Amino acid sequence: QRLSIARALLRHPTLLVFDEATSALDSLTEEEIGRTVRELSGSRQHITVLIAHRLSTILHADRIFVLERGHVAEHGRHQELIDQKGLYYAMWRQQIGERKEVAVG
Structure with a gap:
């Protein structure tokens, strides 16, 4: 790869x-x-x-599009999507294993 x-x-x-x-x-x-x-x-x-x-792969993207069942469910930057506490937030929390929030800089 x-x-x-x-x-x-x-x-x-x-x-x-x-x-x-x-x-x-x-x-x-x-x-x-x-x-x-x-x-x-x-x-x-x-x-x-x-x-x-x-999700760590796309963490620094200018725009993130979250797909659910073939449709865009949410879009925005990482912190915006975290703040919305929607689908992206749930996936992020699952992937980091409920660890402390990762600082994005």
Whole structure:
């Protein structure tokens, strides 16, 4: 997966689609790749679409769309969705195992 991601980034595309691209990676490697994608996204004119079940993958996204039964149930940034205490909030709490809220910066 890391090699495929690297090859995609080297082509300098205007649209990047990552469909569960980090699902098989450990959390440290996922964070490393996420940081690289964020850095590249900030320095180039392109759109990055991240499709993920692991919410930590999309934590820093400009826009998050939460799908339920094929429809957009909620959308916004991470903290906005947490504050709404809806479906995204419930999924987030489940994934972090009711641990202390993770600081987003």
